[in-house]
Amino acid sequence: MSPSIELVIFDCDGVLVDSERLAVRVDSALITQLGWALTPQDIAQRFVGHSRQYMREQIEQHLGRRLPDDWQVPFEEAYWALVEAELTAVDGVKDVIEQLTIPYCVASNGSHHKMTRSLRRAGLLHLFTGRLFSADDVTRPKPAPDLHLWAAAQMGAAPEHCVVIEDSPFGLRAARAAGMRTYGFTGGVNSAEQLAGPGTTLFHAMRELPDLLGAEATAKSC
Structure with missing residues (x-):
């Protein structure tokens, strides 16, 4: 289990x-x-x-x-x-975030300025107050595990109890190195073949994510 x-x-x-x-x-x-x-x-x-x-x-x-x-x-x-x-939000992601019943955050190789500006433009920034973690915060960016481990520590979660949603092979490599469960989103610019890897669950539409995470993490299915 x-x-x-x-x-x-x-x-x-x-x-x-x-x-x-x-x-x-x-x-x-x-x-x-x-x-x-x-x-x-x-x-x-x-x-x-x-x-x-x-x-x-x-x-x-x-x-x-x-x-x-x-x-x-x-x-x-x-x-x-x-x-x-x-720029728009990824289709369906706002609904997914609003259904989460457990803590969540962002861990990005982008700067805090870039994350803030992008999320504001896409209408998502209000969902991530106090939950933004950047490669600027750590010594080594992805594909090193530092950023994911830093985000988990700041949010008070053990690595083995974290799941990571990434759309790049480098981000998934970082999450696996951190000892976290990995989900590869294939609805972006990288293919399923590029994102496949040990223990990684692939999905194409963001609305699939609640069912993948299960009832413990979400209020209901999309």
């Missing part, structure tokens, strides 16, 4: 807000301009779930040169313009 669930940890981008589709478009254009031709699909496979610092290091390694300190400025301007114009 699986341990009882004490905490549900959500990733932010691609799980709560449908932002990854926007980000990979902008990243593809930016990195191609820098000299490395990558499609949005390439971006999803290589970078979704990683930190911006990791992306910078990989670009510099491929190009064989350092990027200027302001290399992200064009991305930020284009990305936030798309956010304001197009």
Whole structure:
């Protein structure tokens, strides 16, 4: 029998807000301009779930040169313009969160500023007051387990009693390394094949999640 669930940890981008589709478009254009031709699909496979610092290091390694300190400025301007114009919550996720009867939180490689701005734009921020944890809070971002362990500790939950909802292989790897149960959301930019792994339950629609978590975690099924 699986341990009882004490905490549900959500990733932010691609799980709560449908932002990854926007980000990979902008990243593809930016990195191609820098000299490395990558499609949005390439971006999803290589970078979704990683930190911006990791992306910078990989670009510099491929190009064989350092990027200027302001290399992200064009991305930020284009990305936030798309956010304001197009960003929505992931379909069904608000209903799922409102049904949870146990604690939940967010653990994202994005900054606190990015999480706050994105969740506010998607109409979800009020559900996560005091429940936002960023890679900025720990020494190592995902795919290291530090962030998930930090979030669990702050929420007072043991790792073996946590479940993690992620949409990237790197986030799932981090959760498994933390000793937590993993659920891979395949409704975003990464495929089921990319998200499959030991002990990971895959699901395609967010409204499936309450039934997967069971009666102990939710008030009712969608």
